[in-house]
Amino acid sequence: MKESRPKDLELPDLIDVTGEVRMRVAPNPSGPLHIGHSRMAILNDEYVKRYGGVCFNRFEDTDPARIDPAGYDSIPADLEWLGVEIHKTIVQSDRFELYYEVSKRLLEAGKAYVCTCRPDDWRELKNGKNPCPHREQDLTDQLSRWDGMFDGTFGQEEASLIVKTDLAHPNPAIRDFVALRIDETPHPRTGTRYHVYPLMNLAVAVDDHELDLTHILRGKDHLNNTYRQEYVFNHLGWKMPVYIHYGRVSIEDAQLSTSNMSTGIREGKYTGWDDPQLGTLAALRRRGVRPESIRRYWSETGLKAVDIEFSWKTLYSFNRDLIDDPSNRYFFVDDPVKLKLESSSDLTARAPLHPTHPERGIRELGVAKGGSVCLSRVDLPEKGGRLRLKDLCNVVYDGTALRYDGNDLVVLKEGVRIVHWVPEAAVGTEVLMTDGSVRKGLAEHGIVAAKDSSVQLERFGFVRVEQVAPTVRCVFTHR
RNA sequence: GCUCCCGUAGUGUAGUCCGGUCAAUCAUUCCAGCCUUUCGAGCUGGACACCCGGGUUCGAAUCCCGGCGGGAGCACCA
Structure with a gap:
């Protein structure tokens, strides 16, 4: 967690707050x-x-x-x-009945009209700041066409209710707009019960x-x-x-x-x-x-x-700010290569579940004398060389196998690279990446305890563990 | 074309209404260093901005005018 919380970066207050918002x-x-x-x-x-x-x-x-x-x-x-x-x-x-009721009030107040022009004709008139023939007809005619919208006299695009604004408005987008239209498409919720639909400017x-x-x-x-x-x-x-x-x-x-x-x-x-x-x-x-x-x-x-x-x-x-702290750490070896580790005794790594929270405990990873470990192919030096298996020991890689080479951390000062590894008994793990690809590899067995939570695969990134059996499947979060 | 909205670092944001304390805030990003048995976290330092041009003023990121640039809308979609 960061020490410095986002300070007063707050949204501005709303204006005109008088009662309940x-x-x-x-x-x-x-x-x-x-x-x-x-x-x-x-x-x-x-x-x-x-x-x-x-x-x-x-x-x-x-x-x-x-x-x-x-x-x-x-x-x-x-x-x-x-x-x-x-x-x-x-x-x-x-709420269609409500929209109809309000629409009829607009019609009766002379604030709307029922238009039976072809849509293109109506739009062209409007763009020229001209009223269509139905705009100023008297209420009796309007009401009879209104009834026609509902009783099936008119089909799709044959009649609509239009709200009057200002035909002379300089902004053509603001001039008279359609409020109710006819549509015979069945509605997923109301089926064919209604065929007169409000448009957003009315309904909203x-x-x-x-x-x-x-x-x-x-x-x-x-x-x-x-x-x-x-x-x-x-x-x-x-x-x-x-x-x-x-x-x-x-x-x-x-x-x-x-x-x-x-x-x-x-x-x-x-x-x-x-x-x-x-x-x-x-x-x-x-x-x-x-x-x-x-x-x-x-x-x-x-x-x-x-x-x-x-x-x-x-x-x-x-998000990293939020999940870095709760996410325990595990090793994940992508594109693994199995290598024999020659040593004169059994080896055990003790790595913290979280580097800044030693109280959470450790992961113990053992490698028996004469056993093997798996490393990521990209971590293997082409010509061989010294490596540090994180939390385990130093090794020398000769191109085919690893040889125990002490456990002194001073090698890090000498430029020896730290790499991640898993024991032979690791669990098959896939990570779904955000580009649709899948990274296949091995993770240390302890990760199965992390189902449904965020963990950090060290040096790889944060992931959410969504499945632990029969194999582990994770989804990549971000670095 | 018409109408409208907007222009502070790579990104987001504070400041703009009520001009000075702004040689401009904070976050993120990027770079360097420190620390660290992670390429994570942390710490330190650094880089990068007021669209342009006039005007008003002792003084303008803030006000005025004119450009330029970006965006949205001009649907019987929302």
Whole structure:
């Protein structure tokens, strides 16, 4: 553990905090959460905990074609692992009647219209700042087309409810936007019960108001959506929450695209959503990345509107800070070569389980007189030479075997290299690397006591031990 | 093209609102040394930044103007 804790690197206070702080995370259940998603979850949670408020989880499943039902279970599990406290979970597909009710109010108030133009025509008119023929028709006509949306008169793309904003708005993205559309795709939760679906700008505004949210954190890619939703709030006389838009994060060397991941899994390139090659929270969890390190990372990053580059090195450093202390040490010999060790007596190594915690005890590794040890191929000097078998003895390697050469540590001052080794009776061990490769070797037998925990394979790196029988299997964490 | 957001070291961040104490903070990274029977941890030292140009001012990272650069949006996805 580091002595110097991150001092006052704290998130800025929220503005306009008057009563209870009410926030939300709003995942789309289209795939598992990944490291990028964790930012909004952590930041919401940090603020809610600071102010003693509440945080909702709201599934935004209003596009029946883009839902992976597994998300309804995996996302809450991921949030829980992150330590994000959810006060209550709601699902938008349970709330269609509410969206219809609010939409009808907008229609009756003249703040919305039912359009039966072809989408392209409507968009073209709008881009030219012109109203479509349905925009200003009287309410009787609007209501009859409204009924037509629900009774099957209209099919997909044949009618939609559109919220009026300002057709003259200089930003074309802000002019009139679609609030309800028709879609015959069966929904994983509601089946064919509904075929009129709200779009996010309606559903989000309605829910943010209904849940009485006070502060909303979202990526700045939603900036225009915020402006659109502002019209809904104003049309209905609702008070807007405080919006904070943070910048875009680019995460290098990570596979985060749901569609790429799922095709990769189907094609066998990845073993599943928790494949260590992926940037999902499930994969990080499996690798032994602690959620607290992710929390620290995003807390120190904050929520400025600047675009940022994510740094795995920094995250790993924070995680190492967390796991270095609890991780016991074991020898692991990658690509092993078995060599006879000539000595005049039995030898025993006594190595600490953790160098800074002698009280945890030692690992005893014995080599019988005339027995053998295994070394990593890369550690063998091509032309032979002297080596120090860590915690055991000095040896001379002649190209075929090792010969005992005393046990004086002064050889280290003479430049003799320390190498790791395991006794003959070591256990077969595989380490799943983050590039998808598998490192095969031998680990000292004591590692079987470390199932499900993080250990450090000395000189190799930190790993999480996920299986100990019949062979040991570990997942690489980081150096 | 239009609209909007943003610009402090390799990365992230403090400071910018209310100009001086900022020859600019902290973390990570990288380099060197020390320590250590790990290429981990620890310790010490070092490297690296206010996008550019004008203006206002005794004084600007901080205010004003103009450039330049990066990003987002312009979907019946979220």
